[in-house]
Amino acid sequence: MIYVTEAIRIDEKELIESFVTSSGPGGQNVNKVASAVQLRFDVAANWTIPWDVKMRLARLAGRRMTSEGVLVIQAQRFRDQARNRADALERLVGLIREAVEPPKPRIATKPTKGSVRRRLAAKSHRSDLKRNRAEPDDE
Structure with a gap:
């Protein structure tokens, strides 16, 4: 049993681990040894995690x-493989x-x-710059 918090716990039977060849470091063993871990946890079926x-x-996990x-x-x-298993479990718990x-x-602020005065002054300054750029009216 893995205790995440006092109320939330995960049974090891709920975790499904599969091992695949890693694309990372490994030297000559990289194509022979399945050191990467793919950890699957059915969040929807777990009854200790509140809704x-x-x-x-789900929002934090994103595409995962x-x-x-x-x-x-x-x-x-x-x-x-052992360190990758521990890393996957640690990331799940985290x-x-x-x-x-x-x-x-969020606390709404005004x-x-x-700041309002500075914003309006900057807007009027920018407006004056653009007005002075225009060709003068010849009437």
């Missing part, structure tokens, strides 16, 4: 989340922990009087 966290997780709600993490940073934190609500 709002699942929605934030399939339409069926399966999160796919590819790890090929290291040369050996992503879920990031999704647990609710977004900070522009200061000075």
Whole structure:
């Protein structure tokens, strides 16, 4: 059992790992040893993750989340399989922990009087520049 938070936990049986040949470092073994890890986790089927966290997780995951709600993490940073497995699991837990934190609500603010004055002064200055560029009216 992997404890992400006090309320959220992942059973190892829910994780599906497949191993493929890595495109990264590996020397002579790069084409022979399947050191890259593809970790799949069915977020939609997990009952310990609340609905709002699942929605934030889907937004954070982006293209890594399939339409069926399966999160796919590819790890090929290291040369050996064990370190790539640990890296994939660490990234999964980090992503879920990031999704647990609710977004900070935006506080609406008004522009200061000075900033409004500076913006309008810059606009009138630009307007004067363009007006002076035009050919004078010959009446």
